[in-house]
Amino acid sequence: MSDFEPKIVAFVCNWCTYAGADLTGTxxxxxxxxxxxxxxxCTGRIDxxxxxxxxxxxxxxxIVSGCHPNDYHYSSGNFHARRRWxxxxxxxxxxxxxxxxxxxxxxxxxxxxKWAQLVDATAEQIRQLGPFxxxxxxxxxxxx
Amino acid sequence: xxxxxxFICHCGENISATVDVAKVAAAAAKIPGVVxxxxxxxxxxxxxxQMVSSAIxxxxxxxxxxxxxxxxxxxxxxxRACAEAGLNPFLCEMANIREHCSWVHEKxxxxxxxxxxxxxxxxxxxxxxxxLLPIKVPVTKTALVLGGGIAGIQASLDIANSGHxxxxxxxxxxxxxHMSQLSETFPTLDCSQCILTPRMxxxxxxxxxxxxxxxxxxxxxxxxxxxxxxxRKKARSLDEKLCTGCGLCCQKCPTKxxxxxxxxxxxxxxxxxxxxxxxxxxxxxxxxxxxxxYLKGKCRLCEKVCPTQAIRFDQADEIVEVEVGAVVMATGFxxxxxxxxxxxxxxxxxxxxxxxxxxxxxxxSGPTLGEMRRPSDGxxxxxxxxxxxxxxxxPAKGIEYCSKICCMYTAKHAMLYRHKVHHGKxxxxxxxxxxxxxxxxxxxxxxxxxxxVQYIRGRVSRIYERGGKLIVKGxxxxxxxxxxEIEADMVVLATAGVANPGAEALAQKVHISYDSHHFxxxxxxxxxxxxxxxxxxxxxxxxQAPKDIPESVAQASxxxxxxxxxxxxxxxxxxxxxxxxxxxxxxxxxTCVGCFLCQTSCxxxxxxxxxxxxxxxxLIKTVAKVNPGxxxxxGTCVALCRSKxxxxxxxxxxxxxxxxxxxxxxxxxxx
Numbered sequence: 120m121s122d123f124e125p126k127i128v129a130f131v132c133n134w135c136t137y138a139g140a141d142l143t144g145t146x147x148x149x150x151x152x153x154x155x156x157x158x159x160x161c162t163g164r165i166d167x168x169x170x171x172x173x174x175x176x177x178x179x180x181x182i183v184s185g186c187h188p189n190d191y192h193y194s195s196g197n198f199h200a201r202r203r204w205x206x207x208x209x210x211x212x213x214x215x216x217x218x219x220x221x222x223x224x225x226x227x228x229x230x231x232x233k234w235a236q237l238v239d240a241t242a243e244q245i246r247q248l249g250p251f252x253x254x255x256x257x258x259x260x261x262x263x
Numbered sequence: 264x265x266x267x268x269x270f271i272c273h274c275g276e277n278i279s280a281t282v283d284v285a286k287v288a289a290a291a292a293k294i295p296g297v298v299x300x301x302x303x304x305x306x307x308x309x310x311x312x313q314m315v316s317s318a319i320x321x322x323x324x325x326x327x328x329x330x331x332x333x334x335x336x337x338x339x340x341x342x343r344a345c346a347e348a349g350l351n352p353f354l355c356e357m358a359n360i361r362e363h364c365s366w367v368h369e370k371x372x373x374x375x376x377x378x379x380x381x382x383x384x385x386x387x388x389x390x391x392x393x394x395l396l397p398i399k400v401p402v403t404k405t406a407l408v409l410g411g412g413i414a415g416i417q418a419s420l421d422i423a424n425s426g427h428x429x430x431x432x433x434x435x436x437x438x439x440x441h442m443s444q445l446s447e448t449f450p451t452l453d454c455s456q457c458i459l460t461p462r463m464x465x466x467x468x469x470x471x472x473x474x475x476x477x478x479x480x481x482x483x484x485x486x487x488x489x490x491x492x493x494x495r496k497k498a499r500s501l502d503e504k505l506c507t508g509c510g511l512c513c514q515k516c517p518t519k520x521x522x523x524x525x526x527x528x529x530x531x532x533x534x535x536x537x538x539x540x541x542x543x544x545x546x547x548x549x550x551x552x553x554x555x556x557y558l559k560g561k562c563r564l565c566e567k568v569c570p571t572q573a574i575r576f577d578q579a580d581e582i583v584e585v586e587v588g589a590v591v592m593a594t595g596f597x598x599x600x601x602x603x604x605x606x607x608x609x610x611x612x613x614x615x616x617x618x619x620x621x622x623x624x625x626x627x628s629g630p631t632l633g634e635m636r637r638p639s640d641g642x643x644x645x646x647x648x649x650x651x652x653x654x655x656x657x658p659a660k661g662i663e664y665c666s667k668i669c670c671m672y673t674a675k676h677a678m679l680y681r682h683k684v685h686h687g688k689x690x691x692x693x694x695x696x697x698x699x700x701x702x703x704x705x706x707x708x709x710x711x712x713x714x715x716v717q718y719i720r721g722r723v724s725r726i727y728e729r730g731g732k733l734i735v736k737g738x739x740x741x742x743x744x745x746x747x748e749i750e751a752d753m754v755v756l757a758t759a760g761v762a763n764p765g766a767e768a769l770a771q772k773v774h775i776s777y778d779s780h781h782f783x784x785x786x787x788x789x790x791x792x793x794x795x796x797x798x799x800x801x802x803x804x805x806x807q808a809p810k811d812i813p814e815s816v817a818q819a820s821x822x823x824x825x826x827x828x829x830x831x832x833x834x835x836x837x838x839x840x841x842x843x844x845x846x847x848x849x850x851x852x853x854t855c856v857g858c859f860l861c862q863t864s865c866x867x868x869x870x871x872x873x874x875x876x877x878x879x880x881x882l883i884k885t886v887a888k889v890n891p892g893x894x895x896x897x898g899t900c901v902a903l904c905r906s907k908x909x910x911x912x913x914x915x916x917x918x919x920x921x922x923x924x925x926x927x928x929x930x931x932x933x934x
Contacts, residue, residue: 124373128926141333144362152368152377156359157384157922158334160840160914163864164898169923176927193897195866203902235367 125179125245127154129238130169132162132197135186135227142231150235151242154182161185163196167207170221171214175257180220180245182237187225197225215253219244265296265390268324269382270315271360272306272331278361281370282378287330287360290379294386298322306331307340315341316348324350326389330358330382351394353839353913358385380926387925391917400835400892402488403588405430406826409480409769412440413812414804414819415593416462421823422591423471427830430585431466432494433476437542438463440595444525446625446633448812449675450706456541456628463543477548481582483773486869486892487799488588488835498578500535500549505573508545512565512574513537521553523630527620529638530630535565539628549574589799589826590773592783593819594766596805599654599662599758607653607726607756613639614733615726615754617653618672625679635683637753644687644752647680648735649673650723651693654759662759664780666809669757670697674707676755677716689716690749692723692737700811719747726754760809774868775800782808793821796866798893801825840913841894842869842901844887855886855908861900862887869893870900 131137137158143150159165162185170181183204185197204223211218222241226234269291273279284302292300299322305311306329318324327350329341334357342352360378368374404427408419411433419429431438442448443463445455466472481493516533523530525538532538534554535547555562556576566574598617601610609615614637616624627633637644651673655666670693677689696718698704710716721744723737732750739745762781763769770777775795776784783806786794793801803819804810810818829835842861845854852875862870873888887909889900898911910916 126927128923137333138335141335141359141362144333144366147366149369150367152364152373155377155380155384155926156363157919157926158914159898159919160911161897161899164902164911164914166902166916166919169919172920173923173927176924178927193866193895193899195864196897196899199864199899199903 123246123250125153125242125250126177127180127182127238127241127245128173128178129154129156129182129184130159130162130165131156131182131226132185133158133160135225136184136234138228139226139230139234142228143234146231148232148235150238153242154238161193161196162200163193165200167203170207171257174216174220174251175254177251177254179251180222180241180248182222182224182241184224184226184234184237187227214257216251216257217248219248220251265326266298266322266324267294267296267326267328267386267389268299268315268318268322269294269297269301269386270306270311270318270327270329270331271300271302271382272311272329273302273304274331274361274365275304278331278365281365281368281374282360283375286375287378287382291330291382291386294383296390297386299324307337312340312344315344319345319348319350325354326392327355328358328382328385328389329355330360330378330385332361333357333359333363353395354389354392356385356389356392358382380928383928384922384926387921388918391915391921393912395839395912398835398837398839398841398891400488400837402830402833402835403490403586404428404830405585405587406589406591406830407432407490407492407585407587408591408593410440410593410595410804410806411435411438411466411474411476412593412595412804412815413442413459413462414595414815415440415591416466417816417819418591418593418803418823418826419466419472420462420469421820422826423469425823425827425830427471427827429472430492430494430587431472431474432478432480433474434479435538436477436499436536436546436548437538437544438466438474438476439539439541439543441619442812443539443541444527444619444626445622446627446629447675447679449671450700450702452675452678454627456626460541463541467543474544475583476544478583480769480772483590486890488829488892490587490590490799492585492587492590494583494585496581496583498580499546500551500575500578501547502573502575503544503546505571506546507571508537508547509570510537510547511568511570513547515564515568517562517564518553518555521550526623526630527617529620529623589801589829591801591803591819591822591826592773592775592795592806593803593822594763594769594806596760596809597763599761603654603660603758604756606724607650607754608728608733609756612726612728612733612754613637614644614752615756617756617758618669618676621676621755625676625683633683635680635687642752643684645684646688646749646751647677647690647753647755648723648733648749648751649677649689649691649755649757651691651757653756655757656694657759660759662761662780664808665697666757666760667697668760668809668811671700671703671706671811673755673757674698674710674716678710678714681714681716690751691716691718692721692735693718694720694722700813721747760805762806766806773797773800782806793818793825797868798895799829835892837891838896839891840896840911841891842889842896842898842909842911844889845908845910852883853886853908854906856906857885857887858905859887860903860905861909864899864903866897866899867893867895869895
């Protein structure tokens with residue numbers, strides 16, 4: 120399992136975490152190349168079906184990150200995302216997906232170092248969990 | 264068929280040092296739909312942009328992906344280049360292979376592969392991009408300013424002086440607000456009326472300002488640039504055009520013993536009155552609750568003495584409808600009154616007064632003509648205790664915040680008292696002295712050092728009366744919590760600044776958010792301090808949080824600058840990255856089922872109800888509709904929509920699903 124390199128998709132908001140990840144780059148902090156970012160206007164925009172879609176298509180882990188609560192570009196979207204995540208956790212469990220494969224976090228535009236730590240910690244976590252092999256089952260379940 | 268061009272930037276060596284750019288270009292060329300793939304040293308340079316625009320023309324590209332730095336850096340550059348070459352700018356995407364790849368990973372295959380992944384993801388997205396046109400919203404170049412205190416006056420004058428029309432609405436009979444009640448102002452001790460009244464006159468005389476005093480907002484509908492406001496002009500009971508403001512009616516009115524709000528209850532006024540002599544407009548109103556004619560059906564003395572026959576007893580409230588493009592909320596604040604401090608006997612002992620009452624007492628135009636005379640017996644108080652933080656910073660009283668102005672005005676009060684009663688002894692009980700501001704700390708030092716105000720750090724536990732004196736029991740915490748007992752002649756409480764009683768209802772009327780204390784919320788606590796979350800509505804002064812005069816004026820000017828910027832264009836042009844609701848041909852019309860979950864989740868009140876009617880006018884269904892003037896494009900509604908009927912341009916379902924699949928290296932065939 121040691122040579123397993125996970126594939127992790129990060130769903131981040133444009134205003135805080137995307138900018139935070141830009142700052143990580145500007146500061147030349149190094150982190151695992153196993154994570155690739157997809158940009159959203161806001162974590163509130165993230166339809167959690169996308170997470171299942173990503174799992175069904177071979178993602179081993181997922182990061183969702185946006186602005187800190189109360190520190191927010193669109194005033195309340197991240198609260199919606201947080202509530203949705205709380206509900207979604209139960210569904211993940213029901214689908215047989217280890218909740219630890221999804222990392223939900225807040226990274227502000229000033230937290231470049233936190234982004235690097237988040238990515239590395241998630242990559243390490245997923246490495247320990249091993250590849251996600253349940254996706255064939257997930258596809259059969261209608262998630263595609 | 265998509266014809267995508269991919270342009271890979273070396274960024275000098277910033278990208279090419281760790282990413283094999285030639286390999287990325289070669290890999291991109293193999294992605295279905297990509298017809299052009301090149302790499303270049305500096306894509307953002309003029310020759311680089313030229314490469315993009317000539318490729319658009321020569322290869323007839325339908326989409327562009329620039330793999331370079333963050334979109335936050337150069338997206339506008341390349342979108343402009345595309346637009347100049349005739350390609351819709353929203354068909355250009357940035358693949359961030361610098362901040363998110365070359366700078367954060369070591370040189371190697373994994374890094375190059377990630378760059379390829381990123382490019383593939385953005386190619387998949389751009390294939391689903393749609394040409395979008397900027398949204399244009401017309402602007403009505405008239406501003407509505409609610410509240411005629413110093414903030415509202417300043418905002419109105421600034422907007423009017425920049426050449427735009429202003430409608431100023433004030434609920435009291437005169438503009439001036441709390442500032443007109445103040446005696447002198449810190450830290451300069453210049454007289455409040457002297458600096459304020461010229462501004463009030465300026466408002467009355469400015470041809471761009473329409474003043475509705477003794478009026479309130481009834482309703483506000485619409486959105487940025489296009490609001491419709493209904494204003495209730497309360498009946499003054501006189502014809503304002505005929506009234507000359509001579510004041511004869513006020514002199515002759517037989518009902519004279521009504522507590523004056525303007526004098527904070529310390530003075531009296533008649534039933535027909537102007538709040539203070541310098542009032543703008545200088546036209547009286549009849550207080551129908553106290554007027555003998557309205558109570559008993561006879562008197563009409565004012566009507567008899569009026570030289571211009573201006574009195575109108577049968578006048579009714581009038582509703583005025585106006586169209587405005589922006590709103591400035593400048594509705595101010597109030598202070599805590601009443602039974603909030605039973606332990607201090609406030610409201611029980613007449614000589615325990617609040618800050619505003621002290622202001623009226625110290626004011627040359629006040630009920631005592633500026634002499635220090637305590638309310639109970641009119642004697643000159645020899646010992647006065649000032650209590651700062653009366654209610655503020657007191658979670659037990661439900662007010663956790665600092666009211667900000669009290670430290671300064673308490674120092675001022677103690678100073679004014681000493682200037683008027685030379686042998687008098689002022690004490691100030693305080694928790695901390697918060698004198699942040701230009702010349703503020705110096706002012707407090709002056710009170711302590713030059714005017715001999717004795718500051719005692721500690722709280723007052725109780726005040727009670729004994730033999731005509733007010734016994735103030737407290738502790739001096741700098742002397743080991745030594746108990747203190749002062750026999751005072753008068754006590755002044757610096758009561759907490761709070762939101763106006765009607766603040767919450769008004770916020771709901773105009774659809775802006777407010778905090779748990781009913782102060783209005785700014786759009787961003789640091790970077791958008793004068794805007795609200797509702798586009799086109801701005802904040803000025805103490806309706807946002809307790810503020811002193813300089814801060815209120817500064818914020819009012821800030822709000823006015825925002826309004827002037829908004830009015831500097833005939834049409835608002837906005838990025839079209841907003842939500843849209845699905846619409847289809849009959850018989851379906853829309854997949855929207857009308858649950859309006861989107862409406863409850865929208866932070867901007869951008870979702871409206873749209874009724875779809877047949878040719879015969881019969882209602883077919885009610886669906887959601889996004890107001891493009893209000894939508895800010897957060898997409899919260901998109902994720903919540905049960906029937907997937909609402910989508911956001913630029914981050915549509917199609918686009919993000921395509922991105923996820925491409926990123927995981929699943930072709931379109933897998934969709």
